[in-house]
Amino acid sequence: MRDDRGGVLLSGKLCGDLDDTESTMAVNPILQSGLNGIQNGLKGMNRAAQDIADLNLDDRSKSPSDNDVIRRNTPTDRLTDAAEAIVGLEVHERQVQASAKVVETADEILGFLLDVRA
Helix, strand or coil, X not given: CECCCCCEEECCEEHHHCCHHHHHHHHHHHHXXXXXXXXXHHHHHXXXXXXXXXXXXXXXXXXXXXXXXXXXCCHHHHHHHHHHHHHHXXXXXXXXXXXXXXXXXXXXXXXXXXXXHC
C-alpha cells in the first residue's frame, strides 16, 4: 500500500521509517499467508483429482456392499459428480494462482525494502 507521498506502507509506517526487524516482520506474515494458500490449494487440487479418478462411469453392474461407499447409480448423478469434481479442481487452481501472486508481491516488497536499506 502506498501513502500520499508515494512511499510503501507496512504496519502503518513508511518502509523507510521501519527498522530491519520491523520490515522483515511485516513481510513474513504476507509471505506465510501466500505459502499457506498455495499448500491448501494444492491439497484441494489433489482431492478433486482423486475424486475424478475415483469416478467409475462405466461400472454400472457393481452393487454397493456394506464395506463399499454407496455410489450414485444413475448416469446423471455420476455426471453431476464429475462436473462438481472438475469445478473443484478449477477453484483450487485459481486459489494456487492467487496465492502465488501474494508470494510474488511479498517478494517485491522485500526487494524494495532491501533496496531502501542499501
